[in-house]
Structure formats: C-alpha cells, structure tokens
Amino acid sequence: xxxxxxxxxxxxxxxxxxxxxxxxxxQLRHACLERNRRCLLAYLWNRLQRVRxxxxxxxxxxxxxxxxxxxxxxxxxxxxxxxxxxxxxxSIGGHGGLDLTRDxxxxxxxxxxxxxLEDHGEFETESGDIIWLKKNSQHFLPRAxxxxxxxxxxxxxxxx
Amino acid sequence: MAESSASIEHVISDDSDMEHMTAAEVLxxxxxxxxxxxxxxxxxxxxxxxxxxxxDQIAEMNKNIxxxxxxxxxxxxxxxxxxxxxxxxxxxxxxxxxKVEKFAEHLIEEEGKRLPDTASxxxxxxxxxAIEYHKSIDAHFKQVALRHMPPNLQSVxxxxxxxxxxxxxxxxxxxxxxxxxxxxxxxxxxxTLDNHSQYVMRYRPIxxxxxxxxxxxx
Numbered sequence: 001x002x003x004x005x006x007x008x009x010x011x012x013x014x015x016x017x018x019x020x021x022x023x024x025x026x027q028l029r030h031a032c033l034e035r036n037r038r039c040l041l042a043y044l045w046n047r048l049q050r051v052r053x054x055x056x057x058x059x060x061x062x063x064x065x066x067x068x069x070x071x072x073x074x075x076x077x078x079x080x081x082x083x084x085x086x087x088x089x090x091s092i093g094g095h096g097g098l099d100l101t102r103d104x105x106x107x108x109x110x111x112x113x114x115x116x117l118e119d120h121g122e123f124e125t126e127s128g129d130i131i132w133l134k135k136n137s138q139h140f141l142p143r144a145x146x147x148x149x150x151x152x153x154x155x156x157x158x159x160x
Numbered sequence: 161m162a163e164s165s166a167s168i169e170h171v172i173s174d175d176s177d178m179e180h181m182t183a184a185e186v187l188x189x190x191x192x193x194x195x196x197x198x199x200x201x202x203x204x205x206x207x208x209x210x211x212x213x214x215x216d217q218i219a220e221m222n223k224n225i226x227x228x229x230x231x232x233x234x235x236x237x238x239x240x241x242x243x244x245x246x247x248x249x250x251x252x253x254x255x256x257x258x259k260v261e262k263f264a265e266h267l268i269e270e271e272g273k274r275l276p277d278t279a280s281x282x283x284x285x286x287x288x289x290a291i292e293y294h295k296s297i298d299a300h301f302k303q304v305a306l307r308h309m310p311p312n313l314q315s316v317x318x319x320x321x322x323x324x325x326x327x328x329x330x331x332x333x334x335x336x337x338x339x340x341x342x343x344x345x346x347x348x349x350x351x352t353l354d355n356h357s358q359y360v361m362r363y364r365p366i367x368x369x370x371x372x373x374x375x376x377x378x
Contacts, residue, residue, distance in 0.1 A: 037313055040305050048300065052261075077300045084292040091285040092211065092253065100257065103250045107243040110236060144243065 004029045112143045114155040186213050194252040199377035202325035203259045206283045260286050264294040266324050327364040333375045334358045
C-alpha cells in the first residue's frame with residue numbers, strides 16, 4: 001500500500017504543478033488503496049466476530065489451542081470484551097446480575113441424562129451430592145449444572 | 161406463576177400512574193416484549209421495569225423453595241418455572257445485546273441527538289456497553305492496521321462504517337386491540353387493519369404501532 005501511495009503522491013505533486021493527464025492514474029491508485037484498506041478491515045472485523053462467538057461458546061477462559069491462534073492485540077481485545085460483558089451482566093437487575101451465557105435453549109425438563117466423555121474427577125452438585133465423573137459413566141443430573149460441562153465437551157446429553 | 165402461593169403484587173410505574181400487576185401479567189408482558197424484540201429489525205424500547213420485576217420474582221421463588229421441605233412435589237414444578245422464566249429473560253436480554261453490538265455506532269449517534277424528554281431506547285448500562293464496545297473495535301483497527309497506512313487513509317469515515325437497522329424488513333404481525341383505520345403507508349395509501357387478523361408487511365409503516373401494543377410481531 002505504501003508503494004501505491006508514494007506513486008500517487010508523485011503524481012499528485014506533478015498534477016498540482018500543472019501537468020495534465022495524470023489524474024486518472026491518481027484516481028485508480030486511490031481506489032486501489034481504499035479497496036485494500038476495506039479488505040484488511042473486513043478481515044480484522046471477521047476475526048473479531050469469531051473471537052466474540054468463542055466468548056459466548058466457551059466462557060471467559062479460552063482453550064489453549066484457540067489462544068495460540070490469537071494475536072496479541074486480539075487477546076487484548078478479548079479481555080476488554082470480557083470486562084465490558086461482565087460489567088453489563090452484573091448490572092442487570094438488583095441482585096448481582098444474570099449470566100446471559102447460560103440458558104441458550106428453552107428448557108425441556110429439569111433433570112437430564114448425561115454421559116461422561118472423559119475423566120473429570122469429582123463434581124459437586126448444588127444439593128451437595130458428590131458425583132465421580134468417569135469416562136462412559138451415565139448420570140441423571142439437574143440441567144442447569146450440567147450445561148457448562150456439556151458445552152466444554154466433558155459431558156454429552158443423551159437424547160433417546 | 162399463578163400457582164405461587166400468593167399473587168405477588170409489584171408496583172410498576174407507568175408514566176405518571178402507578179399500576180399494580182400480578183406476577184402472571186408481568187410474565188405475559190415480558191413474553192410479548194421478548195417476541196417483539198426477536199422479530200423487529202431495530203432495537204425497541206427498553207423495558208427495564210419488567211426485567212427487574214421478574215428477577216425479583218425469581219429471587220422470591222428461590223427463597224420459597226429453600227424454605228419448603230425436601231421431596232415436596234411443588235419444589236420441582238417451581239424449579240422448572242424458574243428455569244423457564246430465566247430462559248425468557250436471558251433470551252430477551254441477549255437479543256437486545258446483539259442488536260446493541262450490531263448497531264453500536266448508530267445507537268450512540270442517536271443517543272447524542274436525542275431530546276431530553278423523549279425516552280431512550282437504551283438502558284444506561286446498555287449505552288455504556290455500546291460505547292465501550294465501539295471504542296474497543298476502533299482501537300483494535302487503529303492499533304493493528306490503520307496505524308501503518310498512509311496518512312490520508314488513517315481515519316475511517318463514519319458514514320462508510322455505519323450500520324443502520326433495515327426498517328424495510330418484512331415482518332409478520334397480528335392486530336391486538338381494535339381495527340386500525342388509516343394506517344399510513346409512506347403517504348401513498350392508507351390501509352385498514354382488521355382486529356385479530358394477521359398481516360405481513362414492511363416494518364417501517366407499523367413501527368409506531370408497537371409502542372402502545374396495538375400490534376404484536378409473530
């Protein structure tokens with residue numbers, strides 16, 4: 001882009017000095033510059049949208065392999081986005097806020113049947129029961145507490 | 161919600177009048193606001209009072225559940241109800257947040273032009289969020305790309321990046337209260353919308369009818 005710009009500058013100064021016929025060259029290069037800028041910004045914006053979707057999917061801590069793909073500025077943007085989102089969610093209502101990343105689907109029943117996909121160790125439910133999550137073990141648990149484990153891929157919802 | 165032991169009355173201020181509503185009515189209004197928000201192409205007016213009322217209700221119900229003895233059948237039913245209400249609330253607020261993010265620049269501009277006595281579409285927290293979001297995206301672009309570009313291209317013109325809601329989007333609607341005569345379509349023709357019937361048309365001509373609940377989107 002700098003190359004294009006410098007060529008343009010030369011032509012502009014020449015035109016200002018009175019030489020005719022270079023104007024279309026200047027316009028063409030300017031159009032190229034603007035198009036390049038637009039492509040770059042579109043690419044950046046799309047990446048940011050993907051990162052934003054990850055926040056809603058995975059929560060505020062991203063898996064390691066995704067973190068490796070983010071540039072430093074994107075990680076910075078992600079933590080800023082996290083902060084604003086957390087501030088907003090905390091400020092809803094008067095009782096300490098509402099976590100908007102839960103409850104993505106309408107609830108069909110209170111308890112759901114889940115199968116554990118990998119060893120996760122002990123898991124304590126809200127009612128105080130401690131459940132050992134071993135690979136391929138099936139459990140009947142309250143939906144609200146399994147949701148985030150399902151999204152992380154540790155539990156699998158059995159549908160049939 | 162009508163099965164909770166007492167119909168909990170909440171005071172909801174409606175302009176200058178004070179109106180008492182039962183929990184069931186608040187939930188019905190919230191569901192309507194939720195559906196309208198889902199299908200409208202632009203951000204609708206903020207109903208913070210409904211949100212706060214429902215959150216209070218959920219806290220009440222949680223307290224009641226803890227007091228009840230374990231194994232009581234009604235506890236399960238209340239829990240399911242709480243889950244459902246929480247889903248509607250979350251979905252409503254998520255829809256609004258998505259629209260705030262999409263139209264952030266436009267909304268901030270509108271907010272700046274708003275007269276002091278007209279109601280704002282954004283709650284103060286949403287406005288704060290919109291400003292922060294817009295700033296962070298701008299800063300990101302500047303840091304990563306625009307800094308390195310030739311000087312006359314470094315500022316992005318706002319009218320190029322402005323995303324305005326598409327008010328000509330077609331929507332399905334149902335007329336609620338009474339037959340609406342003289343609905344003005346762009347000054348070209350006037351339509352009569354009959355009571356309890358359903359129509360599909362562009363959003364722009366009927367936008368103002370959503371405010372007083374004369375129509376609802378489906």
